[in-house]
Amino acid sequence: MTQTNDVSAMTFIDPHIHMTARTTYDYMVLREYGVVAIIEPSFWMGQPRTSAGSFKDYFSSLVGWERFRAAQFGIRHYCTISLNPKEANNPEIADEVMDLLPMFACKEGVVAIGEIGYDEMTPAEDKYFGLQLELAKEVDKPVLVHTPHRNKKEGTSRSMDVCTEYGVDPAKVIIDHANEETAKEVLDRGFWAAFSIYPKTKMGNQRMVELVRQYGCDRIIVDSAADWGLSDPLAVPKTAQLMAEMGIPAEHIRKVCYENALSAYGQSGEMKETDWTNPPAVDQRQLYDGNSVLRGQQPVTDSKELASLLIE
Amino acid sequence: MTSSTDILPANISLANISQANIPQAKALLYRWLQQQIPAERLAWLDNRLKQLAEKGAADRLLFTTFSSVPRYTTKADLSLTDADLREADSIRAGWLPNGWSLDQAGRTLLLLSLPDKAAESYQASIEKLFSAADVSEQIALYQSLPLLPHPHLFVARAAEGLRTSMTAVFNAIALNNPFPGDHFEQLAWNQMVLKAVFVESPLHLIQQLDRRANPELARMLSDYAHERWAAKREVTPELWRLIGPFLNDQFISDIERALNLPSKEQQLAAAIACAQSSLPAAQKLLSQHPAAKAEIADRQLDWDKFSQQYLAA
Ligand SMILES: [Zn+2]
Numbered sequence: 337m338t339q340t341n342d343v344s345a346m347t348f349i350d351p352h353i354h355m356t357a358r359t360t361y362d363y364m365v366l367r368e369y370g371v372v373a374i375i376e377p378s379f380w381m382g383q384p385r386t387s388a389g390s391f392k393d394y395f396s397s398l399v400g401w402e403r404f405r406a407a408q409f410g411i412r413h414y415c416t417i418s419l420n421p422k423e424a425n426n427p428e429i430a431d432e433v434m435d436l437l438p439m440f441a442c443k444e445g446v447v448a449i450g451e452i453g454y455d456e457m458t459p460a461e462d463k464y465f466g467l468q469l470e471l472a473k474e475v476d477k478p479v480l481v482h483t484p485h486r487n488k489k490e491g492t493s494r495s496m497d498v499c500t501e502y503g504v505d506p507a508k509v510i511i512d513h514a515n516e517e518t519a520k521e522v523l524d525r526g527f528w529a530a531f532s533i534y535p536k537t538k539m540g541n542q543r544m545v546e547l548v549r550q551y552g553c554d555r556i557i558v559d560s561a562a563d564w565g566l567s568d569p570l571a572v573p574k575t576a577q578l579m580a581e582m583g584i585p586a587e588h589i590r591k592v593c594y595e596n597a598l599s600a601y602g603q604s605g606e607m608k609e610t611d612w613t614n615p616p617a618v619d620q621r622q623l624y625d626g627n628s629v630l631r632g633q634q635p636v637t638d639s640k641e642l643a644s645l646l647i648e
Numbered sequence: 649m650t651s652s653t654d655i656l657p658a659n660i661s662l663a664n665i666s667q668a669n670i671p672q673a674k675a676l677l678y679r680w681l682q683q684q685i686p687a688e689r690l691a692w693l694d695n696r697l698k699q700l701a702e703k704g705a706a707d708r709l710l711f712t713t714f715s716s717v718p719r720y721t722t723k724a725d726l727s728l729t730d731a732d733l734r735e736a737d738s739i740r741a742g743w744l745p746n747g748w749s750l751d752q753a754g755r756t757l758l759l760l761s762l763p764d765k766a767a768e769s770y771q772a773s774i775e776k777l778f779s780a781a782d783v784s785e786q787i788a789l790y791q792s793l794p795l796l797p798h799p800h801l802f803v804a805r806a807a808e809g810l811r812t813s814m815t816a817v818f819n820a821i822a823l824n825n826p827f828p829g830d831h832f833e834q835l836a837w838n839q840m841v842l843k844a845v846f847v848e849s850p851l852h853l854i855q856q857l858d859r860r861a862n863p864e865l866a867r868m869l870s871d872y873a874h875e876r877w878a879a880k881r882e883v884t885p886e887l888w889r890l891i892g893p894f895l896n897d898q899f900i901s902d903i904e905r906a907l908n909l910p911s912k913e914q915q916l917a918a919a920i921a922c923a924q925s926s927l928p929a930a931q932k933l934l935s936q937h938p939a940a941k942a943e944i945a946d947r948q949l950d951w952d953k954f955s956q957q958y959l960a961a
Contacts, residue, residue: 392780399782404814436780438708442715443782605719616723618749622787622816 343576343589344370350572351375351597352480352512352532352559355402355413356394357382362562362569363409369573372612373412375601376402377451377480380422382564388432391419395440403445407623412612414601416450416480417441424464425456434467441475447601448472450480451512454491457484462498469502477604478508483518485537492518496525510557510600513538519547523555528600532561533571541575545582553591557600666830668740668795670760676735677757680726684750689720693754697761707776714758714777714785718751723784725749740794742826742855748791755788756795764797771801778805783814790820794827802827807836815847822854829856838865841890845872851886852955858889866894870902877905885917886959889951892921900929907933913958916940920951 348371355363355376366374376398385391398415406413417440419433440446449472454461472479479499484491492511499509506526514522514529515538522529531547532538544558560571568574576593580586601607615624681690696713699705726748728736736743745753759777764770774796778789790809793802806828809821821828822844828837837860844851851857869890873883888906891899906918919940922930934941943949 396780396782400786401813403783404816439711439780442712444715444718444784445782616749617725618723618752621747622819623783 343573343580343586346370346573346576346586346590346594347372348572348576348593349373349375349597350560350562350569351510351557351601352377352530352561353569354379354561354563355406356397357564358562358569360405360409363406363411366569367409367411369570371411371573373414373598373607374406375414375416375447375597377416377448377482378418379420379451379482379563384423384426385429388429388436391429391433392436395436399440399443399445404623407619410624412615414445414447414607416448417443417446418450418452418468418480419464420451421453421455421461421465421482421484425458425460427460430460430464434464437468437471438475441471441477445606446477447604447606448478448480448510449475450478450510451482452479453481453495454484455482457487457491457494465495465498466502469499469504472508473502473504478510478601479504481509481511483511483513485513488513488515489517493521496522496527499527500525508603512559513561515539516543516547519551523551526555528555528557528596530557530559532559533575534561534565534567536566541571541578542582544575545579545584548579548584548588548592553588553596555596555600556592557596558592559597666741666794666799666826668743670764670795670797672739673743673795674757674760676732676739677753677760680728680732680753681721681750681757684724684727685721692720693717693757697758700758701761701763703763710762710773710777711780714755715782717754717758718784721750721754723749723751726753740826742829743794744824744855747824751784752788752791755785756792759789759792759796767798767801770798774802775805783816786812786814786817787820790817791825793821794825794830799827799831803831803836807832807839810836810840810843815849818843818847819849823849824853824855826855828854829860834860834862834864838862838868841865842868842872845869845884845887848884850955850959851884851889852951852959858893858951861890861893863894866891866899870899873902882911885911885913886955888917888921892924895921895925895927895930897929900927900933903930904933907937913954916949916954916958920944920949920954 350371353374353376355374378395378398395417403413417437419430424430441449449468452465452468469479481495483495495511499506510528510530511522512530513532519529531544533541533544538561548556558572558575560567560569562569562571572593576589579589598607598609699709700713726745728746733746736745759774762770762773781789793806796802806821810818812818822840828840832840841851841854844854869887873887876883888903891902895903903918903921906914909915915937919934919937922934923944940949
């Protein structure tokens with residue numbers, strides 16, 4: 337591949353974005369900036385759920401409505417399924433949610449068990465982390481590990497220890513929300529290191545460029561972790577652009593903003609490049625209203641359509 | 649409220665037309681799968697279906713098998729001959745699988761292979777699948793409805809399915825599917841047709857469209873046209889197909905307006921609607937469009953020909 341500073345023809349995957357909390361306008365803009373596929377991890381919703389039924393409906397919407405909504409904008413939607421670490425602390429519902437997981441883990445487009453791991457490193461979090469690692473092995477899926485905001489360094493090390501203890505292959509585990517303090521250990525131990533470009537609380541753009549300069553592009557993944565908070569759904573394309581401007585080679589950008597996510601989550605057997613470059617005819621008819629998704633490298637929406645959405 | 653039985657000819661019983669011959673449907677689906685997928689993949693399905701046919705098979709087996717079908721069948725389209733389609737229609741009137749994919753055929757075969765003697769437990773199993781279905785699973789489930797045993801137990805489910813925001817799921821129920829026409833009460837039927845208009849699904853793909861036309865629906869569609877026109881938007885010419893049989897002093901002005909629109913489709917559709925009515929005012933309007941009138945009289949223009957020529961996707 338030739339080196340270029342132009343990322344406008346590149347396509348991207350955002351492998352961590354909570355679209356349930358985002359508007360349809362975000363989908364249009366994502367596609368406009370070259371995002372062809374996204375992964376929506378199961379997480380908490382900003383406030384605790386009080387019944388297992390809420391989880392069931394949430395999982396159903398991830399494999400149902402949200403997948404359809406994304407397709408309307410030419411974006412392929414995947415998801416991960418889990419009881420998240422925060423709500424693992426709610427004994428009223430945790431076991432019932434665990435019973436729901438096998439029902440959803442084998443659905444089409446479910447690419448991992450996650451986000452699992454630690455929030456406060458309580459005994460309850462330990463218990464459900466372990467049980468879900470067992471489930472991941474049983475259904476042969478990759479694992480997406482959420483590392484805590486507080487006490488991150490210890491939480492990250494311990495998460496990897498637990499994965500190893502349970503006999504989960506590091507090559508099938510994505511350690512997310514990594515930073516300068518945790519990157520080296522994650523990469524040295526053979527795990528995938530994902531970085532969430534999230535203003536103020538997680539990673540910044542420029543720091544990310546320096547990390548890629550320092551560690552190269554192997555097993556490094558960039559995502560937005562965009563949700564209901566002050567986050568940026570365009571974090572992946574923006575970071576790619578910044579990398580290009582700061583002299584990171586195009587093939588490295590492609591790896592960290594597209595290929596690595598595909599390799600890591602593709603291990604599920606549920607995510608293939610042809611899903612968006614050449615989807616089965618039945619998907620084209622039913623999900624994309626007969627439109628081919630990618631249409632070469634051209635974004636589905638042009639700025640004129642974008643403007644008309646704003647007005648009407 | 650009118651039930652669909654009221655408008656059927658007295659000598660046809662509802663049971664005959666709205667119930668599939670299930671063993672034959674299974675055999676046909678199996679034959680199609682056999683023609684297109686390798687034996688070792690079909691063996692996986694055989695094995696799972698055998699386990700599921702046993703009483704008391706675990707829910708987890710049901711869910712994982714139903715979800716895994718595309719991994720073994722692929723999602724390629726079913727390739728069917730005209731003879732296949734005729735056979736399908738003879739097993740279940742209106743069964744039209746020509747837009748189906750292999751995984752949908754496999755999933756339908758699974759639904760027909762579950763123990764079905766006890767109606768309520770059969771219904772419970774199917775409802776469980778609905779309650780956690782992804783997009784493709786919902787489509788497969790809804791388009792299987794006309795083939796399922798105990799169809800009367802799934803009428804509410806079909807009506808519920810129409811409330812979806814996913815057009816593809818809505819279409820799986822509303823289009824190319826005999827279930828709504830056979831089983832819906834008028835209220836559900838009218839809501840379905842009205843929603844099809846709103847989501848811009850082609851009405852001519854709704855089975856029994858003309859048989860189930862009714863004055864209340866005509867009134868709803870006329871109101872809809874007025875709303876659209878007030879907002880300076882267009883309406884589908886297919887509206888006139890459902891208003892034509894019930895033309896009265898009120899609706900005739902809608903037809904007149906359509907006849908005077910610049911669009912040829914609007915003019916032709918409005919002309920056919922006039923020809924459907926014995927109202928003198930309608931005949932008079934039609935006379936003002938002698939070319940269309942002659943085509944209709946020569947049987948060169950009717951709703952089927954109109955749909956083929958102007959609405960084909
Ligand atoms: Zn997250």
